[in-house]
Amino acid sequence: MKKVTVHSPATVANVVCGFDILGFALNSPMDELSIAFSDEPGVTIINEDDYSLPTKAEDNVSGAALLAMLEELPDVKGFTLYSKKNIKPGSGIGSSAASAAGAVVAANHLLENRFTNADLVRFAMFGEKVASGVKHADNIAPAIYGGVTLIRSIFPLDIISLDAPELHVTVVHPQIEVRTSDARQILKQKVSLKDAIKQWGNIAGLVAGFLQHDYDLIGRSLEDVIIEPVRSILIPGFDEVKSNCKDAGALGGGISGSGPSIFMLSKDAAAALAVETAMKEVYNKIGLAYHTHVTTINKQGVKIVASDNS
Amino acid sequence: MKKVTVHSPATVANVVCGFDILGFALNSPMDELSIAFSDEPGVTIINEDDYSLPTKAEDNVSGAALLAMLEELPDVKGFTLYSKKNIKPGSGIGSSAASAAGAVVAANHLLENRFTNADLVRFAMFGEKVASGVKHADNIAPAIYGGVTLIRSIFPLDIISLDAPELHVTVVHPQIEVRTSDARQILKQKVSLKDAIKQWGNIAGLVAGFLQHDYDLIGRSLEDVIIEPVRSILIPGFDEVKSNCKDAGALGGGISGSGPSIFMLSKDAAAALAVETAMKEVYNKIGLAYHTHVTTINKQGVKIVASDNS
Numbered sequence A, B: 001m002k003k004v005t006v007h008s009p010a011t012v013a014n015v016v017c018g019f020d021i022l023g024f025a026l027n028s029p030m031d032e033l034s035i036a037f038s039d040e041p042g043v044t045i046i047n048e049d050d051y052s053l054p055t056k057a058e059d060n061v062s063g064a065a066l067l068a069m070l071e072e073l074p075d076v077k078g079f080t081l082y083s084k085k086n087i088k089p090g091s092g093i094g095s096s097a098a099s100a101a102g103a104v105v106a107a108n109h110l111l112e113n114r115f116t117n118a119d120l121v122r123f124a125m126f127g128e129k130v131a132s133g134v135k136h137a138d139n140i141a142p143a144i145y146g147g148v149t150l151i152r153s154i155f156p157l158d159i160i161s162l163d164a165p166e167l168h169v170t171v172v173h174p175q176i177e178v179r180t181s182d183a184r185q186i187l188k189q190k191v192s193l194k195d196a197i198k199q200w201g202n203i204a205g206l207v208a209g210f211l212q213h214d215y216d217l218i219g220r221s222l223e224d225v226i227i228e229p230v231r232s233i234l235i236p237g238f239d240e241v242k243s244n245c246k247d248a249g250a251l252g253g254g255i256s257g258s259g260p261s262i263f264m265l266s267k268d269a270a271a272a273l274a275v276e277t278a279m280k281e282v283y284n285k286i287g288l289a290y291h292t293h294v295t296t297i298n299k300q301g302v303k304i305v306a307s308d309n310s
Helices: A061-070 A095-110 A117-132 A140-145 A180-185 A193-211 A215-221 A228-234 A238-247 A269-286 B061-070 B095-110 B117-132 B140-145 B180-185 B193-211 B215-221 B228-234 B238-247 B269-286
Strands: A002-013 A022-038 A042-047 A078-084 A148-153 A158-162 A168-174 A190-192 A252-255 A262-266 A290-296 A303-309 B002-013 B022-038 B042-047 B078-084 B148-153 B158-162 B168-174 B190-192 B252-255 B262-266 B290-296 B303-309
Touching: A002 A095, A002 A140, A002 A168, A022 A095, A022 A140, A022 A168, A022 A290, A042 A061, A061 A078, A061 A095, A061 A117, A078 A095, A095 A117, A095 A140, A095 A303, A117 A140, A117 A158, A117 A180, A140 A148, A140 A158, A148 B193, A148 B215, A158 A193, A158 B193, A168 A269, A180 A228, A190 A193, A190 B193, A193 A215, A193 B148, A193 B158, A193 B190, A193 B193, A215 A252, A215 B148, A228 A238, A228 A252, A238 A252, A238 A262, A238 A269, A262 A269, A269 A290, B002 B095, B002 B140, B002 B168, B022 B095, B022 B140, B022 B168, B022 B290, B042 B061, B061 B078, B061 B095, B061 B117, B078 B095, B095 B117, B095 B140, B095 B303, B117 B140, B117 B158, B117 B180, B140 B148, B140 B158, B158 B193, B168 B269, B180 B228, B190 B193, B193 B215, B215 B252, B228 B238, B228 B252, B238 B252, B238 B262, B238 B269, B262 B269, B269 B290
Parallel strands: A042 A078, B042 B078
Antiparallel strands: A002 A022, A002 A303, A022 A078, A022 A148, A148 A158, A168 A262, A168 A290, A190 B190, A252 A262, B002 B022, B002 B303, B022 B078, B022 B148, B148 B158, B168 B262, B168 B290, B252 B262
16 A cells, blocks of 8 residues: 655744734654555544544544545545654644645645645645634645745635745744634734734835845844734743844744744854754743754745655 | 936825835826025925925925925035926825925935935925825835835835836826825724735735736735725725726726825736726716826836036
């Protein structure tokens, strides 16, 4: 039976001023997922890690995405999915998106690429709905397309890949839990026109900074006057991390997804490491456990690492 | 006495989803302004057209801009400014910005370019304040820099030139009066987060469309869910013009500045002319007088056309 194995990347969504519309993929950490056709109807989930994620397909992020795909595959009975997660669920770096995106890209390879990337995003969003109650694509799209992606619109789906310059990313994951649904609930449903204008000036600047490979402009545009002031309250040490990381050489950064992870972008590897040190110092002082990742933007997205008949 | 003459372009501000942050310059119409040093203190205004604009410097758009410049010129006593306007005041295509930008660029040439473009924008905004009560740069910046400009922030001033592809512009100016201050007053001061997200998805898409020279993306992103639904009510025939122009081949468009002019972007000259016909048909049917302009995006901004010692 043919088996396809993929590595599916962590992703940073929102990207400060790009709430709900921007995301990028990371070169680490990555989940490993394998898939094979099955004679059992539906999706059989086999977890190969210690996270005790649900094995009932409807309740499992990968499972829900694959079930959505199966609806459009009258000739396929079922899949068996093996999942080995390295991206901690609830960390805010797209753990659920990695599960959903990895599963559908692997399945599509098994199906000899019957679907387009846009189809795969559509299926994978069913996984996001299981995870957070909302179909959003700002982690899914960069996981599948790689690089920096703009989701101009979800209905209809309009994804644009932005050719960003080389960027180094430092992430700190303080070990507290912020539920995506909670982080969404505390947002104000009305914003002032003045703040909205400031925000769209910044998102326009950030997109221009990426496309013109203008690091200073990227740095200046990484400002969020709407979401961050509300959500950062949920993350101990946020203001200090942000300020110290900029002093250490980061271009800028903010909350990754809905948190609690914080990401920072830097122009080179040395700055990204200095930023990591700054992050560690803050959480060592607070006495809060954490993980850090020092990596780069992943241009490829989900990667096929094995495709064998065993 | 040395005299410098410039042509100062009309401009389209806001550009649908880019309220307060985006603008571009047009190759026509243009105002003609000339300037010379004067032994009279302050700014002497000589109008060479029939618009009866104020000649008291403080109340005149060009005058206010030049007075702001004079504050930083202890060695200059005064200027004499000759103004011949072709851009009708109140048309919504940056008539006041052309007066202010033209005056300061001409003066700067007289001063052998003592000031930067950013300085000139700063001075010219004093002219905009006289015209509309608000210092805004979304007409001034493209008039001075040329092309498509993003004003990421006004305080501090952060202007980014965006390298857009060749674009044809059709403008219709229905002969009604919409005062900028009125158009500003009817705006809601609070917007829903949902609409704000849609808007910043579109502005991000529009900037990406310009920089990636992606005409379809430009067209898809020319959508305004916040300002246009409110302001378009002030412009008779707006919805019909927009819909018929798209049918005629326009990529998209909307209110120019705060109106009443409507602009449309097209990929080629033939489409821009078909769009003009569509505009004319609507206003002929309504029975409202109008002017149209069929032109292209002006890459240069204010242009020195003569610099002589007479």
